[in-house]
Every structure is written in structure tokens, then in C-alpha cells.
Amino acid sequence: MSEPPSITQQEMRRRNLSLVAHAVARLGPLSRASVAAHIGLTRAAVSTLVDELIRDGLLVELGPSRPGTVGRPGSALQLNDQGPAGLGAEIGVDHLAVCAVDLSGRVRARVTYEAANRGREPGPVLRDLARLVRKVSAEAEGQGLRPAGLAVAVPGLVARGSSSVVRAPNLGWEGVDLAPALPALPLTVDNEANHGALAELWLGAHDPSLRNFVHVSAEIGIGAAIVIDGHLLRGTHGFTGELGHVPVRPEGPACACGGRGCLERYAGEEALLRSSGVDPARVAALHPGPGGRIAFLSERAREGDQQVRRALREAGKALGIALAGVVNLLDPQKVILGGGHSPLLPWLLPALERELDRRVMDPGRVGQGAVIVSRLGSDGPLLGAANSVVQACLDNPTRLKAGGKGGAAGP
């Protein structure tokens, strides 16, 4: 049954611990009294919760700001920067990356590794990834941090709540479980577009009232992630956001998904290269590595290449058509454009916005400023993954109990 359970005292405590942790994360350094004022609980109740969070290693108390005075006049709480850490990993078509962030989301260790993963067997790719995870994890531990979990961003469909990639067409993977190959840490695996959207929510430096948006990650594939009231929409199977397979021209060119005229056939990286008159394989050989092919296209557009500019206009138009349908269906506050296509936006955006403006019901609410560009660039998915571990710690501080004293868990 999906009936909500009755609330027990224990759940209330868990929720209130999380409120304290989030208040300090958002507003800290902060005194106990200020925390109480912000979350609307008594000072006594907050003090008990704070003591527990300190004991479990999430918060630390700074010394009094005016040393020598009686009591703890200015003593302030902040997140422990030697506490739990989130490990994030990204499996890209052209690279692997791993990073560690502390409870405030600051990157404390990071490594990127160029690798042509398309068509490579999952085994060797995951062995490389496991090596990078161990390296970053050791580096974080060396700084006094305690990795609390690992989240992996992948370019494909992930079954909801599982560690299995159902299908990642641009890697050529089907039905690959990541768990056996990776170090033994609490593991979550999710689509890169989902992690990118969560990064926008937590780190995007947007107006804090922005809690309903569609985040588009255009690169080799085109994914979208839908955030509603600050929560990611995951769908029944975990397969939301397949924007790349929204039909744009139903009788258009055949797509690998079995459909025709999907958005990816107009605005995905390979389609862009082809309609720019460029052989994707040749340019990939000349400009390897993450972003090489897109940098090449943006260079050509900047130099005034008319065919490239036309191709980008058409891609922007296709994106606008598909997004008009999305906005008519979902009524978001904003559409955020992220992902590897960012260098192409000067040529994509005008056509995209024109279509949105024409096709969205009640266009008054979109138009100026409805589309914004991510400031995280291609880092979004990796940072979103690492921060999802940290957010899970803040959402449910009690789950850290076992390792809370900084030592190994008992037998």
C-alpha cells in the first residue's frame, strides 16, 4: 500500500534532526538559538538534536567568538569538514571522472581520466572506474573525511532503485550491474541527466524559489530531468526524461530507438556533425576527448561557417519544438540548458526561444528569461552525484549511526 505510515516519535526525531542539519547547511555558522528560531522548535529540543548531530560527526561547534566570556555567547554550529564525504563518479562516452565532496559540497579530491568508452566492454571500464574511486577515496580519507557512499552517473536508463544500467546506447551497454565491480560502499546509480538536474538544484546558484524546472543535458544523447517541488521525478521504472526520443517530425529519419524523427536525430551530437557536413568519425579522430567535437563545431560557427550555423539553427528549432510540448505538459518555472552543448548555445538559443514563444499556451509566462543556461557546464552530473550522497546524509542523519564515532563499525 502506498498509504503514508502513521508518524511515530522516532520518525519525528529523524525528521527534526534533518531539519537542524539542513538549517546549519543553509545558514551556518549558526548559534543553537538561531537554529531554534529558524525551524520553529524550542531551544531545549534543538540542543538535544544538536548534541546528537555533533556526536555523530555531522556538526562541529566553533569556539566562542568572544573568548573569555562566560557561557557560550557566540559559539556557532557548522557542518563538519572532517565528517562524512560523498563520492561521485561519472561514466562518460569519452571519459571517467570521480570526485569527493565534504558535507558543504566542497570538492576535496578529484580525478578525470580520458577514455574512449564507446563500445568498450563494461568489465575493463568498471575496473578503471573502481581504481579511480579507490584513489579518490584514499585521498579524502587522508584529509580526515569518511566516505559515506558512492553515486555513479551514467549516460543511459537505470532501473529505479537498482545499480543496473538497463540500456546505454551510446556506450553500447545493456543490462550491466555496476555493484559487483565497485568498492564496497553504499552505492546508487542514476542517469547523468538526473544528477545534472540535482546539481542545479543544490549548486546552481539560482533563485532559491526555483524548485520546478526541466533540465536539459544535450550531448551525444539528449536527456532531460524534471524537478518538481524540489524533487526529481523518477517515473515508474526510473526512465523519465527521454527528451531525445520525443518525436519532432513523426515522418523524419529513423532513430536507433525504433521511432522516427526523434529530437536526437536533429540535435544530438552525431546529427549536428552530419548536418554540418562533417564526418563524425573523422572529426572524432582529429578532436578526441570530452568536448572535442563540440569545440570544433563552435569554432566553425564562430568563424562564420554558414552550413554549421544553419545546422545549429535547425537543431535549436527542433529543441524548441520538443520543449514547447514539455512546457505545455509540465508548466515548469524555467527550462535550464546544461550539458556538453553549452559552447553551441549562442547559435542554438535564438531559434529555440522563437519556437517556445510561438508554441507555448499562454506565452506570457515564458518568453523573456524562461530558458536559462547552467553555470555548472559539463561538471553538473559529477557534482550532482557526489552531492546526492551528502544530501542523503543531511536528509537522514540517523543512517550514519553505525560509523558515527569516526571508527570502524563493530563486529
Place this chain on the structure above:
Amino acid sequence: MSEPPSITQQEMRRRNLSLVAHAVARLGPLSRASVAAHIGLTRAAVSTLVDELIRDGLLVELGPSRPGTVGRPGSALQLNDQGPAGLGAEIGVDHLAVCAVDLSGRVRARVTYEAANRGREPGPVLRDLARLVRKVSAEAEGQGLRPAGLAVAVPGLVARGSSSVVRAPNLGWEGVDLAPALPALPLTVDNEANHGALAELWLGAHDPSLRNFVHVSAEIGIGAAIVIDGHLLRGTHGFTGELGHVPVRPEGPACACGGRGCLERYAGEEALLRSSGVDPARVAALHPGPGGRIAFLSERAREGDQQVRRALREAGKALGIALAGVVNLLDPQKVILGGGHSPLLPWLLPALERELDRRVMDPGRVGQGAVIVSRLGSDGPLLGAANSVVQACLDNPTRLKAGGKGGAAGP
């Protein structure tokens, strides 16, 4: 801030009252002990909550099932069928309807009124509606019920949380506030597609695990409502679900919304009539009233009219193309087809399902049984509206406090 508030004892009580009320609604008649077992609270706690719900008129206690025995051996709780009532109203293009339901959702009074509302001034329409509301309300009160609120379903955009119709193109209304013209009762106004979807959730007789779906109401306009984890997706402004304006063929015929090739231009009622070679105005004159034109088309299709059948196939195809995009984006468990087009489904469905099957990523999960047909027919929005009032009573029984003793509220 959208930060969730800390939970107080009072909120816990409100939530637990609601759990008891919903348990009795779903499973009653039910003993206090069974309620306690179902919701996981102690019997003593449940008894206090039950006493409060009885005092406030939501529950009644049936006499002992074995009269003469000591104590209350089989004494069982059920919803009070002389308690609060929900009033629902529908403003259609061809009709007005009002009904009253009791706490179990049973219709206790109902009236339908044929009226050609298209292009009629809001004033006279709302005066007619107010008269019908008063009539149904009096009838409900005559049966001992106490109307707790009125919900109105309209064919248009309603600003989230307001009583104002922003735009109802098929009525020709813009910026019409319904509140001043209607009887003084707690009022909510919502799009008919939203109410239709809620009716599916509460009354649709689906598998109770069906909590994620897209409900399509195809009639003169084509609306959709998106239900996620049992909650309606409302969007930033309340404008979700404008499926009729999802682009199907971006260079297709111009649409009143300013776009081109919108779904409504292929599968809306007027488009269907035109592509069937029928003059919409003439058939409207010959077949007035709700459903007259659709009944005419389904009759022609049944008789084997090839042009009508082709028109329906094309409309089904357009619906399938638009819905493939929706499924790729939202990953629902099911698509439910409701609304006035129901009599046409035998000719619409095959083409619709073929497109979905071709175009949905990972088609294994849709295909057989992904599309289901509503059993509520065109009654959905009206029943959904009335039941939304009842659900609000069960969700928050304390809001009935003031009028809880059956008398008028104090000064």
C-alpha cells in the same frame, strides 16, 4: 522558503486523524482494534482519535453486531452518511451539471442542464450554475447532509489555487472569477482534465497500485492530467497537461494557440468532424447536446464510412505520436483514456497503440495493456470535483471543526 516545517504534536494529531478516517473509508465497517492494526498505532491512541471523528460527524459507530453481549464486541465504524457532503459542478461547452456526494463518494443528488455555453457571457452561465448548486445543495441538506464545499470543473486554464479561469478558449472566456457569482461555500476551481484524473484515482476501480498515470480527456479540446505517486501534478501556474498543444507536425495547420500542427488540430472534435468531411456547425445543429456530435461520428464509423474511419485512424496516430513523447518523458504506469471521445475508441485505439509501440524507448514496458480506457466515461470530471471536497475532509478532518456539531458556526 519551501523547507518543510518541523512537525508539531498538533500536526501529528491531524495526520493521524486523517489516517483513521482514510482507513475506515477504504476498509470499513471496521472495529477500533482493526483500525489500530491497520495503521500501526496503539488501540488507546486510535480510540481517542475515533471519538474525535465521531464527535465531529465524520464517523458513526454501528451497534454491536451481536446485540445483548457485554461490551462492544462487534461494534464497527463507518463513514457518516449524514455527515459532510461534497458538491461538484461542471461547466461544459454544451451543458452544466451539479452533484452532491456523501463521505463514501455515493451520489446523493444530481442535476444536468443542457445549455449552449460556447460564446455565452459568463454572467448568465454562472447565474444558471448558482441556481443548480442551490437546488442540489438543498436536496442534500434534505437528506441530512451538510455541504462542506464546492468544486467546479471547467474546460480551461485555472490559475493555481485561485477561483479564476485564466482562459477557456472553447467557452470564449478570459479572466473570469467564479467566486462572486456562486453560493458562499469553500470553493475550488480546477481544469476538467485534473478532476477527471482524480476521479480515476479515487473511483476508477483500477488496481490500487496504479498511482502514476497520465489521464487524457479528449473532447472539444484535448487535456491531460498527470498523476504522480497519487498526487496531481499542478505545475508552476496550474497550467499542466496542455496535451492538445503538444506539436505533432511542427509545420502543420495553424492553431488558435499561435502554434502549428498541435495535437488538437488532428484529434480535437472540430478537426475530427472536418477531416470526416462533415461541417461542424451543421452537425452541431442536427445533434445538439453533450456528446451529440461524437455519437454521430461513431455511428458513421460503425456503418463503415471510409472517410470517417480514415479520419479516426489519423487522429489515433496523432494521439499516439504525442503520447509517445509523454511516455518517454514521464514514464507512467499507464495511460488512461477518458473524456467524450470514448465512443470513438474502437477506431482510434489501434493506430494510437501502434505509434506508442514504435516510439517509446524500451517498448517492453508499454505495449500490451499500457493504454486503458476509463470506465467513468464523461462523468469523470463532475464526480472528481465532488469527491475532491470529500477527500479534503478526510485529509484534514480538523478543518470541519467549526461546523462539526451540525449547527451553524458561532458569531
